[in-house]
Amino acid sequence: MSTAEASDSAWKAANSSTFINVVMPNLRNLMPRTLDGQITMEKTPSYFVTPEAPRRIYNMSKDTKLIVVVRNPVTRAISDYTQTLSKTPSLPTFQALAFKNTSVGTIDTTWSAIRIGIYAKHLENWLQYFPLSKFLFVSGERLVSDPAGEMGRVQDFLGLKRVITDKHFYFNKTKGFPCLKKPEGRGKPRCLGKSKGRPHPEIDKTLLLRLQEFYRPYNMKFYQMTGHNFGWD
Ligand SMILES: Nc1ncnc2c1ncn2[C@@H]1O[C@H](COP(=O)(O)OS(=O)(=O)O)[C@@H](OP(=O)(O)O)[C@H]1O
Secondary structure (H helix, E strand, C coil): CCHHHHHHHHHHCCCCCEEEEEECCCCCCCCCCCCCCCCEEEECHHHHHCCCHHHHHHHHCCCCEEEEEECCHHHHHHHHHHHHHHHCCCCCCHHHHHEEECCCCEECCCCHHHHCCCHHHHHHHHHCCCCHHHEEEEEHHHHHHCHHHHHHHHHHHCCCCCCCCHHHEEEECCCCEEEECCCCCCCCCECCCCCCCCCCCCCCHHHHHHHHHHHHHHHHHHHHHHCCCCCCC
8 A cells, every 4th residue: 555545545534433453564464465665554443442353453463553533422423323314214313312311311321322432441442452652543623624734643653754745635615524636636636425524413402511521521531541632622
């Protein structure tokens, strides 16, 4: 995979708790053979929240670099719900799924859209196998507001030359998101597909505040663990 392909692949994995697994050269593993000068990347959103994943990846290669894209867990939950709703239009409302009891505000932590956003808990599991230095946490919010900046961090983390820069992005007003372009003027600009950046349903403000409150201690713990304040609170 070239530098540009690696960066492009990381950029496409845009959402929160998307997980990218990067295998460095000359390691025996179950991924495609990686030659000198190449890196192999694999992206599976559910790795980060799968209890068996850290042990399995560690056993495959303890030198694997891990990239996690995280965004505000409240927005993440709504995005997750929006995605499911697009496939299952008969789905109950967001609030019916997120709250066991809306009047007292008890949150249903067994619902995956809620559980996935408890990043500190998932990270604890990973840190039993991999040191923090093996991780890069990419801000889902900054990936939208400053895609080149976040991609700069990704390229540095992977030890790649900074090939993807500001010149490769432009803001597409229709899409409402940054899209990719070839700075040399060759090739068509390319936005992410229709399933990325969909409008979210409107959720009652009180319920949103309750959810924000629920995540706050976990977010604080996550900031502390990663040494990075993502600014969600
Ligand atoms: N440039 C650009 N264009 C479009 N969308 C962007 C972009 N950067 C980040 N995002 C955010 O990515 C969110 C979708 O990611 P997914 O959750 O589907 O990714 S993944 O399947 O987990 O890889 C998607 O979430 P939703 O807005 O809820 O659709 C976007 O907010």
